[in-house]
Structures are given as structure tokens and as C-alpha cells.
Amino acid sequence: MAEKIMDDAVNRHGLTEVVTNAETLAKATPNTGLLKAILSTKHLMNPEVLAMARTIVDKVVRDLMRSLARPITNPFTGRRDPRRRSRQHVAANFDARGTVRANLRHIDPATRRLVIREPLFNTRVRLQQDRWQVVVAVDQSGSMVNSVIHAAVTAAIFTGISAMRTHLIAFDTSVVDLTGQAADPVEVLMRVQLGGGTAINVAMEYAASLLNNPRRSIVVMISDFYEGGHDGPLIATTARLVQDGVRVLCLGALDADGRSMHNQVTAQSLAAVGAHVAVMTPTSSRPGSRR
Structure with a gap:
């Protein structure tokens, strides 16, 4: 009964503060709802609780990797x-x-x-094995917690594909390059800091600086498309990348109930300059797209 009350508090009522208590955390069932609560409150945890939380994060991430690995890798393994x-x-x-x-x-x-x-x-x-460079840029503002989780898992799977060279960056008003930790999604998730403002163009400019061969490059931008300032520079940077031959994929997440969480005006502007724009839940296999 205690475990049921705990799960309801986190997953149904959003009472994330309960996970900062060692006794209640020990009774919790590892799942994505609990993982989101941990990511939102880990900065409030003492070392003992943080160690317990890390074990839960590891369990949930392993489950996600098992479910996502095959559909992600199949197109690259022949x-x-x-x-x-x-x-x-x-x-x-x-x-x-x-x-x-x-x-x-x-x-x-x-x-x-x-x-x-x-x-x-x-x-x-074997499919064509010319190496592609992939940059995954994920918005770490508070509303994007689902996307941060799945981006970390997907980037970890990408790093194991020999046909790809993967970079992972997280951004709010600045950019944090997590490429060195991309193979370990648990480490990535324990390092991200959810919340704060958003400067999407800063991230896109940084992604552009990493590219060696634009025509063999993919930039995946995962965001709610709410730029902190005027979105003109973001649209211009995206247009330049597309003109250079980069495949630009902009993913705007929905919440778990399918409600829109993205700026539709900016999404349409990105599509108009040649980006592929898709809007989906983290587990959706049939996204609605704008190009």
C-alpha cells in the first residue's frame, strides 16, 4: 500500500519532493515517472539519497535502452x-x-x-557505411524533461553505431557539450540541469561549428521552439545549415497526454526554410510532421 501511495504521489499528482527522502525513495517502483521526479529534484538531494536515485536512474535507463535499441539500430545494421x-x-x-x-x-x-x-x-x-556526423542538441528547460531522457538514451545508442559520429549537447541560455559522456546516459542525466531560459540559436550555432562535412551531417534539435529572444537569428542559422547540405531535424515534444508543448509559429518558420519538423510523444512511432 505504501508503494502504491508513493507511486501515485509522483506519477499522478506530481509531488516530486517526496523523492528527496531516503525512506520513501527506497519504496518507490523504478519507472519513467519516478525518473522525471528525480531529475527535477536531484539538486535538493543529500549524498545518500542521490546515490539511491542514481541506482533508480540506471534501472529505468537500461529498460529504455532495451526497448529502443533495435528500432534505432536496424536501419544502420543492414x-x-x-x-x-x-x-x-x-x-x-x-x-x-x-x-x-x-x-x-x-x-x-x-x-x-x-x-x-x-x-x-x-x-x-550491409547498408552504405559512409560515416555520418550527428549532433543531438536537446533543450534542458524544465518542460522538456521527457525529451532530455529519450535524447540521452538515443545518443547512447547512436554512439555504438560505427557508421555514425555522435555529439550530444544540452542547452538553456548556454551550451554544455556532453559528448564525452554520451555513451553513458545515466551520467548525462545526472549532469543536466533542468530549468532556466532558452537560447536555441546559441545551440544551433555551436552545432554548426562541430560539422566537418555538412553534406554528411545531421543536426537534431529537440526543443519546445520557444526562443528566449527574437527567433530571426535561429531561422537564419537553420536556413544556412540547410543551404550547406545539412539535414536539420527539429523535434518538438508533446506531453505524455498528447498536448502541444511547442511554439507552432516558430516550428512553421523552421519548416519554411527547409528543416524537417516533427512533433511527437517520446515513444510515438508515427509522428505528425511538417515536412
């Missing part, structure tokens, strides 16, 4: 070739249909069960 066999027994390459056909003669007469003596695996046709 497709299975049913005509070619592989001696490497990799679960993702298991040929179930071919294995059944090849082992039909091994049906056990007594149990009438198929005995698999020779599992079959396919090779993969």
Missing part, C-alpha cells in the same frame, strides 16, 4: 539475406522458417515434437 547462411549464431539473424524446414525429418515419433538439431542463421546485407 537487412537479413535469406539466400545466404551465416555460421555466427546471432539471435537477430535467426531464420525460423528455414530452420523448421531443415529439421522436419527430426520429428520425435513419441512426443510428435520437432527436434532442432541444426538452427539456421542468415547473413546481413
Whole structure:
């Protein structure tokens, strides 16, 4: 009962302050709601509670990585070739249909069960492996906590793909380059500071400075598109990147209930200069887009 009350306090009523207490935190069930509460209040935690919180963050992040890793990496690892066999027994390459056909003669007469003596695996046709440079720039203002979580996890998965060189930056009114920690999403999340103002153009200018080959580069900007000042410089920087051949993807998050959290006027202006603009929940597989 105590755990249920704790979960309701955090996930339904937003009483995030309860997670700063060691006794109540110990009874909590690790989930994304609790993770958001921890990220919002970690600056208030004493060392003992912070250590407990880090363990919870690690558990939730591992679960997210398991669910997101395959759909993110599949486009970069190639497709299975049913005509070619592989001696490497990799679960993702298991040929179930071919294995059944090849082992039909091994049906056990007594149990009438198929005995698999020779599992079959396919090779993969490699996709184009010219290396791309990807910069993920995530707004760390307080309303973007869902996006910060998923950006950290996605960047960690990207860093394991040999075809990509990934940078991760977080921004409010200034930019923090987290590329050195991008492979460890727990470390990234424990370092971000949610809240404060927003200077999106500062982040986009920094992202532009990192690019070596614009035509083999992708800049992913995750924000609510509420620029701290006039959005003219942001639109101009985005237009310049697009003209140079950079693929610019602007993601504006919705909240968990699908409510809009982004500036639609700025989003339309970004799309008008050639950026790909999409609006989605963190787990949505079919975003609504403007280009």
C-alpha cells in the first residue's frame, strides 16, 4: 500500500519532493515517472539519497535502452539475406522458417515434437557505411524533461553505431557539450540541469561549428521552439545549415497526454526554410510532421 501511495504521489499528482527522502525513495517502483521526479529534484538531494536515485536512474535507463535499441539500430545494421547462411549464431539473424524446414525429418515419433538439431542463421546485407556526423542538441528547460531522457538514451545508442559520429549537447541560455559522456546516459542525466531560459540559436550555432562535412551531417534539435529572444537569428542559422547540405531535424515534444508543448509559429518558420519538423510523444512511432 505504501508503494502504491508513493507511486501515485509522483506519477499522478506530481509531488516530486517526496523523492528527496531516503525512506520513501527506497519504496518507490523504478519507472519513467519516478525518473522525471528525480531529475527535477536531484539538486535538493543529500549524498545518500542521490546515490539511491542514481541506482533508480540506471534501472529505468537500461529498460529504455532495451526497448529502443533495435528500432534505432536496424536501419544502420543492414537487412537479413535469406539466400545466404551465416555460421555466427546471432539471435537477430535467426531464420525460423528455414530452420523448421531443415529439421522436419527430426520429428520425435513419441512426443510428435520437432527436434532442432541444426538452427539456421542468415547473413546481413550491409547498408552504405559512409560515416555520418550527428549532433543531438536537446533543450534542458524544465518542460522538456521527457525529451532530455529519450535524447540521452538515443545518443547512447547512436554512439555504438560505427557508421555514425555522435555529439550530444544540452542547452538553456548556454551550451554544455556532453559528448564525452554520451555513451553513458545515466551520467548525462545526472549532469543536466533542468530549468532556466532558452537560447536555441546559441545551440544551433555551436552545432554548426562541430560539422566537418555538412553534406554528411545531421543536426537534431529537440526543443519546445520557444526562443528566449527574437527567433530571426535561429531561422537564419537553420536556413544556412540547410543551404550547406545539412539535414536539420527539429523535434518538438508533446506531453505524455498528447498536448502541444511547442511554439507552432516558430516550428512553421523552421519548416519554411527547409528543416524537417516533427512533433511527437517520446515513444510515438508515427509522428505528425511538417515536412
